[in-house]
């Protein structure tokens with residue numbers, strides 16, 4: 672499997688400015704790339720609490736962070752439990768929090784997970800302890816519900832057309848059946864696969880992505896100390912809008928990025944997954 676290349680790594684480290692003795696939380700530790708850099712930057716005794724809902728991700732993070740010994744603590748948890756877990760592990764107040772939403776390259780590359788257009792499955796759960804799968808939505812929801820979902824979470828203009836063919840051709844058993852059906856229905860224009868927005872919609876619904884973002888943001892002020900920072904990387908405009916408006920309208924936070932930090936052309940070429948990344952940074956006041 673391809674290793675996961677952390678997005679906007681230098682920018683995240685600059686934003687969090689980790690220091691020796693500091694306590695940091697990575698709410699989406701993934702393969703541990705950002706976490707490793709935070710631990711290096713906070714040497715010799717900075718500590719990191721890493722959360723992830725995905726067991727495979729945690730195993731990789733464990734390998735990446737092994738050299739740091741007890742400076743790294745990993746917990747399988749949804750980041751919506753950040754305050755509870757941080758309290759339990761004595762991580763409050765933290766000096767900084769990182770949230771890097773979206774998929775890891777390992778999740779995308781694993782055909783059994785159903786995230787890629789070529790996958791044999793239609794699962795799309797980031798945490799397999801949850802129940803709802805993409806297959807359930809695609810094969811059971813009625814046409815109007817499907818169309819609304821694809822329009823709202825995928826911002827897909829052809830949502831009605833796509834919902835109609837899904838209902839006509841189901842049951843669908845794999846991501847590649849679904850991706851091919853969408854391609855045949857709406858055609859391909861440009862470089863982006865025509866199923867991209869529908870897949871985004873399904874993933875958001877399966878993993879409650881927007882609710883999770885809305886849930887975690889208000890907890891951060893209770894987790895991070897005054898003067899501490901949070902760095903948040905989003906990968907689609909629905910998430911970014913929530914983060915942007917939260918920091919704008921919340922007196923506990925000073926927004927340090929009037930415009931989000933985005934990857935350079937060179938960074939996107941080296942790591943295509945970074946294409947739509949936006950980093951926002953805020954300081955607790």
Ligand SMILES: C[S@@+](CC[C@H](N)C(=O)[O-])C[C@H]1O[C@@H](n2cnc3c(N)ncnc32)[C@H](O)[C@@H]1O
Nearest residue numbers: 677699701702703704705723724725728749750
């Ligand atoms: C983009 S990856 C993070 C990559 C990481 N920054 C690195 O450098 O390797 C996002 C990770 O967040 C996890 N994730 C997504 N939603 C989550 C949630 N609500 N709670 C906990 N982990 C979540 C995914 O399982 C995935 O491993």
